[in-house]
Amino acid sequence: MHFFKVKMLATILDSLLFLLLCLITMQIPSKIQDPYKQECIARKIHCHQKAICQQDELTSDFYCRCLPGYRGDGISICQDPVFHVTVSNASTCDGLGVQVCLLTVTEPKVTFNVSVSTSGNVRSYIVQWYKFYSGQSPQFNSYRRRLGNTLRGVMGHNGQVLTLLSIKEDDFYPNLFWAEVRLHPPLAKPAKAEVYDLTVFEMLNPSSLRYYFVLDSRPIELGEFLEGSAVAIYLPQYLQLPPSSFVQWTKEPRPMGLLASTPVVLADTTEGIQIESLTEHDFGYIRALVYDFSPDVPGRVLVAQRLFLVKKDITRMCNGNHNEANCYCNPGFEGNGVHCVDVDECAEGMSVNCLPEAECVNTYGSFFCRCPKGFEGDGRISCIDIDECTRGSHACNQDAMCLNTLSSYYCVCQSGFVGDGVHCKAKSTWSPWSPWSVCSATCGFQNQMRIRRCTHPESGMRCVGPSADLKLCLDLPPCPVDGHWSEWSPWSLCAETCSGVKERIRTCDSPVPSGGGTPCQGEKVQFAMCDNKPCPVDGGWSAWTSWAPCPVSCGLAIVSRTRQCNNPASKHGGKNCSGHGYEEGSCGFPEAFCKYLNIV
Template sequence: MELDNISEDDFYPNMFWVEFESEIFKQMEGATEPYDDAPFELLNPTRIRYYFILDSPPIDIGEYLVGDKIQMYITPYLAISETAFVRWFMEPSELSRSGENITMLTEGADGILINGIRDEEFGHIRAVVYDFTKEIPGKVAVGQRLFDIRKDISKTCTGNIRSTHTCRCNDGFEGNGVHCLDVNECTEGTSYICLPGATCVNTPGSYKCQCEKGYEGDGIYSCIDIDECLLQHHSCSPNAFCVNTLGSFTCLCQTGHFGDGIHCIASSTWTPWSPWSVCTATCGVQNKMRIRACTHPESGMRCEGPSAELMGCEVLTPCPVNGQWSEWSPWSPCTASCAGIKRRVHICDNPSPAGGGVPCSGPPEQVMPCGNADCQVTGSWSAWTAWSPCPLSCGMAIMKRSRTCNAPVSTESVTYCAGHSQQERSCGFPVRTKF
């Protein structure tokens, strides 16, 4: 909480409070306590609301003896209007939000008279001013001042007259009774009463022996080591062990951490291995994998060893492999200089069929004609066509048949065939002459 501009109505008896969220409350331990603000809240116990009181420094009225007359006014310290009224309270040094042990002395006046102060009336007197404001109907607290009446412990007087005949200095003070000064026992040879290591501290009218830091006691009879670890009065890291020593303590980082004990950084370590990945293959070969991570990179350390591991899956049957042709071999030399052929082959071994796989499809060999295109090519005769019909039914006639010289390949060269492409023969019967 931060208040940028404090105003008069920010001070006591007004209070500030903070309430923790329920998730934080679940993590807190200990008994609950009720609200004290209103009666109905007594039925709603809670530990998640905390109150803060903003108070001003007290105005020192001075030192007085029992029986003195004291008169105080608020107007020198705070301007008040004609409609305002003032309530004067006597309160303890330690405030509480419930307002217990606060006694109202008087109200309505801008000053207060204490005619013969009693021993129990020394301490804090508070004046609270109530007046009208624009925002709120009725009179509310608009300002306050706290006064401190200190008891003079330096002297004891009888009667109402302060003189060297009626007053005397108390033990621990020296003077003529009217003016008494504190005796510094620590410079008057009293310090030898304190234990070795303890320090003499002067106080008004007396002194005290203060044990050195890390010890507790009266400094006169005992100075006992304070176990800061047991009392949780240490600054060790939550990841450190607190070890008590004489007058102090030391912090040691726990296993798996390093540092000075006040600040402990977790060492980098491997997380547990993840489960192995699932094998999805039903045949052939497959690996499964597991991984782990190196924690706390902020330490600047590296974890030793691999972050991943591979392991073969259980024995699987070989998968069927379909055959694939290898690359074609180079063409073979031409078998003839004019009308030859050349060949090339490929093999079904890239890969070879296995495990019931399909063999390669298609011929393993290719043949292509080759040779010089200008060479004369010896062709071959086709089959003879059928003989043409005989044109005459009597007498002699001629019928024919033919054949074609076919080249073995498509070429622009001249094709030659041995023999004739046509044949003729006679047909019919000769005419018989009558005699």
């Protein structure tokens, strides 16, 4: 068994390792934490009211930097965050802190709930969850890993709820979780662990875009001990240590609510500690931090922890041996010095000096006077009304005015908003008109248009008036007009009873060409034959054919010729040719004459 003997508060502070505790333990600040403010003032550097003075690590120069979540140059502008992340049910958180929820784990699973409010017109966002692994400083870095839906953790309600179905040893403080709102689309798969150290800048003024969740276990109570007693804590009795682990023992401040409080490092690389003689400052919380290499992250990080509470016996004091002769009960207790019980100072008949309006509350070994709700003070001398408005402890909407009243306050939505003061919605009003649309035409007529939008529809109100406006483009010349034909006129009447020609016309006036437009192309007049019956045609003879050759050389013979009635042929009821189309004649010589001529 390896113990390390320590004398409490005689050790040095390991501020690099436990700077993270500032984030968890800080109280709600009444103003911006600006440790270098006087340095910037001395150098005549005037920071924006939403910025703080910072020192560059490389050049040591001082400059202004907008608070986390704000955007701008830190001097002339620091634009408000579009989103604000809050915890959905603050009553489940054990500790106070800006953008921090401390949860004491009592069940095998835990659910983190956040809600996101937006300002402006941005509606699309995602909530991304991270797990932070505290590294063994200063040798190793810290890491963060983006979370997604797994068998161990499930997200729901658009990423605003994360449920850890099982709690692991490395889920506890100083490891932590956080929800961060973003405009970017979600990544497909959970990312690998990446180096990430929380900076002092982030912890002094937490961003409204991020909300932290810290898991803590119930302390293992040791004692009750008297001053001068000895106590020993041997970690393997409570936790199985890996062979390659590194154990660090720290004394934690309580209550966890002071920004300047940092834990005291008691011992390193030892399985246990032993305190031989307890003093007043030795009582309280001691945490054993176990660091080792993890498959989830590349460096040596916190893999387990145990929280111990060394309790003091406040009922009595002893000088020497703890027996009735050497011990006596402390004020607020009564008994024989060995056994002391609490005295109820608030019981009837006891004399307490609380104000009439204050309540007496008995505590273990004492009592206190509690002022009524809405008042503050010791309850004995004074109970003064709390001005929740100036203190910033009211629940009024950012668009509401806070009016302090006796023991309470009243919220009134500002002009331009409607609601009960806790929830204020902007009234629906017309946005400014958009610029007029560009006239794309170079001639003729064209309308210009402008539009406006009815803002804040969530108020349920309607804007009165048109959402669009039109006007003619000015000084546009007439456009050239090409000529186009009119429809054809009806056909003209036919004057003849047979045969004949009819006509129809059209004009270039639909429209008439103007402004340099082209004239009509094509025929102006069309002709067509009348639909009447054709006229009769009388037949005519063709010319006679030649006489046929005489068939004999001596003697007389008959020859003929013909003609036809086809010049022209009769048509459409016309008359045929009159006369005949065949003629005969004689030819040759008488035989006597032939003999005379000796032809035969």
